[in-house]
């Protein structure tokens with residue numbers, strides 16, 4: 295096992311070293327200020343609370359049931375040292391950030407960009423955040439030899455998040471700030487906004503999308519192959535069955551087949567588990583990729599979104615059986631779904647390595663929103679110890695699992711607590727591949743490449759979570775301060791949800807670093823990273839694992855009843871997120887001036903917002919009219935036959 299800082303590897307690549315004495319400002323990414331107290335864990339047993347009977351609500355096809363109770367933390371304290379930012383080596387670049395230095399593997403080629411999107415994965419559902427409940431050795435291998443983002447934010451629900459990801463624009467600026475695009479709503483992400491695959495195509499990339507779209511499909515020109523992707527294999531709507539591809543929205547007629555190749559409905563591989571299907575497709579695209587071009591591959595998993603109300607969570611039996619220790623059956627199946635997702639990541643990384651492409655690749659992994667826990671949306675994610683769930687503006691709905699891996703990252707092996715928003719990926723990716731991010735004029739995203747690559751302070755100092763006047767909720771972050779106002783689901787999901795998964799409440803060594811190290815190093819992704827001599831040492835993993843665990847302050851936990859805040863009563867709630875990531879202690883009464891400052895920040899954003907684009911459902915789009923398929927029905931009503939070009 296070679297240390298990731300291997301000089302010989304660096305020298306072999308002909309990369310010049312720049313020492314910190316050349317003026318690099320390396321930020322100590324200390325986690326939540328100087329000292330951190332570990333809150334710890336609910337007992338495993340307490341995660342297995344009985345499931346209530348779910349009921350579908352019309353509008354969001356969200357399963358909501360009455361369980362807003364607090365998860366009851368049991369706590370114990372420990373302190374940890376600050377993280378030392380770690381800098382491996384630094385590439386030189388000329389004033390223009392010249393391209394020759396950009397491609398590590400092939401000096402003259404831009405790096406491949408592999409964007410892997412998980413759907414609805416919770417903050418506590420990967421082992422690199424410290425939970426041993428669902429081992430994710432492949433993701434861990436990338437996380438520990440890349441950068442883990444611990445203050446990384448997304449929109450609280452699918453469509454808005456994905457539009458921000460692909461356009462670099464905040465949903466309030468594109469009219470996508472409210473809820474998702476349903477299968478029969480005749481609108482899509484506005485065509486005037488250029489998408490990431492289009493930018494990358496302009497500079498010679500082959501561009502491919504596998505999996506979920508959810509940016510609109512009422513007309514074909516809104517669908518992936520008409521918006522910058524050379525190929526598409528996947529589904530247009532928000533979720534589907536993992537085997538038969540049927541997608542049910544609200545009402546019995548809103549049930550249809552949803553699987554396309556390009557613009558055409560495809561019945562190939564019917565009955566194959568979706569995560570496997572997408573993995574095979576990704577591998578085949580990588581293998582047949584013409585290596586004279588750079589590759590942009592987005593694998594947008596169905597996993598781990600729930601499927602249809604009549605069969606919510608699905609995974610192969612062998613994987614489910616692997617989690618027999620988890621008593622709660624929904625959580626057990628969910629764990630198996632995550633394991634399949636992790637396997638997929640390993641398979642794709644291995645294929646990249648087999649094809650000689652990994653050493654010139656950037657891999658980004660992100661969830662699109664926080665986890666739907668304890669039956670929300672019929673799912674069983676965990677955002678522990680964060681508050682709230684998917685489609686709330688609490689940390690549990692917005693603070694996302696995210697990582698970046700690349701041999702191009704000098705400061706690999708660090709946990710970043712710099713503020714990053716999903717809309718930042720577009721300019722960050724353009725910058726990372728040696729393009730000029732200022733091309734993307736008028737966007738909201740900020741180029742984070744130097745911050746990530748060198749471990750520097752983020753240029754982002756504030757971040758709008760959302761302003762949604764239909765729900766009547768809003769939240770903003772300025773520095774360490776977060777202000778929330780208004781809520782969703784009548785405040786039913788304003789508590790803390792999901793199992794901690796930690797072995798016991800007394801042991802703050804939450805997961806044995808040795809186990810994590812062993813599993814990660816034996817995983818397919820781990821082996822591929824070792825081939826490149828970039829795999830970290832066990833002591834490095836031990837250090838990063840502690841830092842990537844979000845910890846909450848016990849004192850605050852104990853005070854939380856006194857310091858509570860009720861969004862449903864219309865109160866403004868103020869939290870110091872760096873000290874209190876669990877949103878225990880409302881400081882609005884103590885700091886009225888800060889409340890006013892953040893209110894004026896919200897006002898500033900509000901003045902730039904555009905009206906929502908949501909439209910009423912159009913019954914003509916129901917699959918019952920279209921051979922039980924979800925279609926671009928508005929085109930089809932105007933045409934005699936199905937055209938297959940944009």
Ligand SMILES: *[C@@H]1O[C@H](CO)[C@@H](O)[C@H](O)[C@H]1NC(C)=O
Nearest residue numbers: 329330331847848849850873
């Ligand atoms: C925990 O929070 C309390 C109240 O804000 C603060 O006084 C204390 O210093 C914090 N402890 C740590 C270790 O940060």
Ligand SMILES: *[C@@H]1O[C@H](CO)[C@@H](O)[C@H](O)[C@H]1NC(C)=O
Nearest residue numbers: 498582583584585586587588
């Ligand atoms: C790969 O692309 C290059 C440049 O576009 C082309 O010359 C070459 O023929 C292609 N190779 C294959 C196998 O298609």
Ligand SMILES: *[C@@H]1O[C@H](CO)[C@@H](O)[C@H](O)[C@H]1NC(C)=O
Nearest residue numbers: 429611612613614616617633
């Ligand atoms: C079950 O878990 C073990 C140990 O983590 C692993 O070796 C095995 O491959 C898993 N089985 C499946 C079906 O993934």
Ligand SMILES: *[C@@H]1O[C@H](CO)[C@@H](O)[C@H](O)[C@H]1NC(C)=O
Nearest residue numbers: 307398399400649650651653
């Ligand atoms: C990248 O990997 C490929 C395939 O293993 C190899 O041919 C190439 O030399 C490597 N490049 C570098 C810079 O290591």
Ligand SMILES: *[C@@H]1O[C@H](CO)[C@@H](O)[C@H](O)[C@H]1NC(C)=O
Nearest residue numbers: 797801802803804805806807
């Ligand atoms: C804490 O738990 C870890 C992982 O299960 C274990 O390796 C370690 O020995 C435990 N430490 C103590 C003090 O019990």
Ligand SMILES: *[C@@H]1O[C@H](CO)[C@@H](O)[C@H](O)[C@H]1NC(C)=O
Nearest residue numbers: 551559560561920921922923
């Ligand atoms: C209608 O759907 C069935 C599968 O349910 C498929 O076999 C058939 O080809 C479809 N017909 C048309 C005209 O698309």
Ligand SMILES: [Ca+2]
Nearest residue numbers: 413414452662
């Ligand atoms: Ca989602």
